[in-house]
Amino acid sequence: MQGLREWWMRFWFEPAEPLNLGLCRILFFGAFFLFYFREDFSAWGEVSDVFWRPISFFQTFHLPVLSSALLAVVQWIWKASLLLSCLGLLTRASTVSSFILGVYLLGLPHNFGKTHHFDALVVIVLGIMALSRCGDACSVDRLMKKARGGSNLSVRRPRVSGEYTWPVRAVWLMFALIFFGAGVSKLRHSGLEWIFSDNMARMLISANILSADPPAANFDPPVPWGLYIAQYSWLTQLLAAATVVLETSYPLALFSRRARWVIVPGVFFMQVGIRVLMGPSFYPFLICNLFWVPWDRVSQAIVPGLRNLSGGKESVADKRRHLPVE
Amino acid sequence: MICRSARIQESQRKRLIKAVGMTKWRLALAHGVIAVLSITSLLCIAFDKEYWPFSQYPMFSSVSREDTLSALRLYGVSQEQPHREIPLLSPAYIEPFDKSRLGISLWRMESRKNLENRQKWLDKALRDRLKGYKTLRATGRHDGPPLQGVRLYEERWHLEASAQNAQWPDHRELITEVEQRRR
Numbered sequence: 001m002q003g004l005r006e007w008w009m010r011f012w013f014e015p016a017e018p019l020n021l022g023l024c025r026i027l028f029f030g031a032f033f034l035f036y037f038r039e040d041f042s043a044w045g046e047v048s049d050v051f052w053r054p055i056s057f058f059q060t061f062h063l064p065v066l067s068s069a070l071l072a073v074v075q076w077i078w079k080a081s082l083l084l085s086c087l088g089l090l091t092r093a094s095t096v097s098s099f100i101l102g103v104y105l106l107g108l109p110h111n112f113g114k115t116h117h118f119d120a121l122v123v124i125v126l127g128i129m130a131l132s133r134c135g136d137a138c139s140v141d142r143l144m145k146k147a148r149g150g151s152n153l154s155v156r157r158p159r160v161s162g163e164y165t166w167p168v169r170a171v172w173l174m175f176a177l178i179f180f181g182a183g184v185s186k187l188r189h190s191g192l193e194w195i196f197s198d199n200m201a202r203m204l205i206s207a208n209i210l211s212a213d214p215p216a217a218n219f220d221p222p223v224p225w226g227l228y229i230a231q232y233s234w235l236t237q238l239l240a241a242a243t244v245v246l247e248t249s250y251p252l253a254l255f256s257r258r259a260r261w262v263i264v265p266g267v268f269f270m271q272v273g274i275r276v277l278m279g280p281s282f283y284p285f286l287i288c289n290l291f292w293v294p295w296d297r298v299s300q301a302i303v304p305g306l307r308n309l310s311g312g313k314e315s316v317a318d319k320r321r322h323l324p325v326e
Numbered sequence: 327m328i329c330r331s332a333r334i335q336e337s338q339r340k341r342l343i344k345a346v347g348m349t350k351w352r353l354a355l356a357h358g359v360i361a362v363l364s365i366t367s368l369l370c371i372a373f374d375k376e377y378w379p380f381s382q383y384p385m386f387s388s389v390s391r392e393d394t395l396s397a398l399r400l401y402g403v404s405q406e407q408p409h410r411e412i413p414l415l416s417p418a419y420i421e422p423f424d425k426s427r428l429g430i431s432l433w434r435m436e437s438r439k440n441l442e443n444r445q446k447w448l449d450k451a452l453r454d455r456l457k458g459y460k461t462l463r464a465t466g467r468h469d470g471p472p473l474q475g476v477r478l479y480e481e482r483w484h485l486e487a488s489a490q491n492a493q494w495p496d497h498r499e500l501i502t503e504v505e506q507r508r509r
Binding site for chain 2: 005009012013014015040041043044046047048050051053055056057103107109110112113114115116117120121123124127128131159160161162163166170173174177178179180181182184185186188189190193194197199202203205206208209210211212213216219224227230231280
């Protein structure tokens with residue numbers, strides 16, 4: 001029991017410097033600010049109610065479709081919040097507003113006919129970031145606090161803490177549960193027939209038949225390579241087997257470094273493959289993979305002095321020594 | 327003895343909290359988040375249900391056993407003579423929908439059992455998309471031709487390995503059509 005608790009605390013709350021989470025914040029919010037900058041949610045305000053088919057979340061909270069004008073205002077506040085979160089200015093307020101408005105705006109299109117699954121993870125990560133202390137490093141807030149705090153060391157350098165570990169691990173957990181769920185769904189609905197049949201070949205051919213001419217960005221396969229692959233049943237079955245194995249074994253990436261090195265890039269390229277061969281894009285998922293990269297180590301390798309800008313008051317090694325409980 | 331053991335456990339707990347550098351409230355909050363994420367996701371997987379943003383991620387999970395493929399497709403009818411049919415597949419023509427979301431929405435309406443309601447809903451939906459096309463055209467979002475109406479077809483293809491029959495479905499059935507209302 002003691003060992004399990006120790007492992008649990010190590011996994012979720014191993015003391016870390018705030019740098020990695022701060023860099024994840026910059027990259028995550030920066031990437032999604034750019035990704036959604038040109039997206040216009042206000043058009044949903046003009047779609048006929050004949051298409052309205054509310055998802056459980058909107059039904060439970062009785063969320064309506066706002067008018068186009070109001071949606072335009074909400075989306076600009078949301079995009080500004082994403083930018084402020086990226087900069088780390090008014091970080092708590094901006095991350096909370098990014099989450100609350102993001103839940104509404106990103107959820108809204110799913111009430112019109114079909115729930116797509118490419119952006120649900122973004123909503124969850126926005127929530128995790130809103131509750132985290134991701135503004136403690138590499139942020140304008142930090143710089144302002146430093147300027148006000150003068151030579152006070154505790155203000156100049158935040159302490160190493162488990163606060164900077166659990167949000168990153170929570171994103172990992174969501175990746176594991178999402179892909180595990182996708183793998184289980186395939187086995188539950190189709191069993192091994194999903195792998196050992198012509199199913200994958202049919203999916204590849206169907207995607208190319210239904211493709212617009214010219215192919216629509218983000219929805220149609222950009223190249224007809226899926227048709228070549230579909231000619232070899234051993235290859236399509238191998239792809240199907242790899243998909244199910246990678247998805248169902250994703251939780252191993254949480255516990256094993258070696259498994260992480262295979263599974264995380266494997267699933268990343270699987271999603272790239274889906275885009276190329278079948279059309280649907282999972283760019284938000286691909287972006288969220290940034291949480292798997294130890295940016296503190298990457299950045300320190302590139303800029304050796306960076307740790308001094310936001311490093312811990314106490315070294316991580318010092319702090320970790322206290323963690324095991326005898 | 328029990329009292330001593332409790333004291334040891336309490337002191338270990340305090341040391342642990344101190345070691346991770348978090349207040350007990352923040353530690354409790356983090357545990358709450360982890361519990362909500364895990365339990366909700368696992369319930370979705372166990373009961374094969376979706377509670378957005380949590381899901382069991384069922385896409386592509388069913389096996390297709392047929393060698394045919396069918397889809398509902400929306401076509402615009404151009405104003406100029408002779409009338410041409412333009413497939414409304416490009417996102418620029420059907421924003422904020424995409425072809426998958428629009429196709430499934432129309433398929434749901436088309437599958438309704440009440441024939442009168444079905445026709446009413448489909449007409450309303452098609453008029454809405456015709457209006458949407460015109461608005462997008464007027465605001466310069468696309469340079470498609472002006473339309474006088476839209477038609478909804480059910481199309482069926484035999485799955486040819488080369489997909490060369492993509493433009494020529496084996497079966498094509500008009501489900502419904504609407505024309506622009508004259509003023």
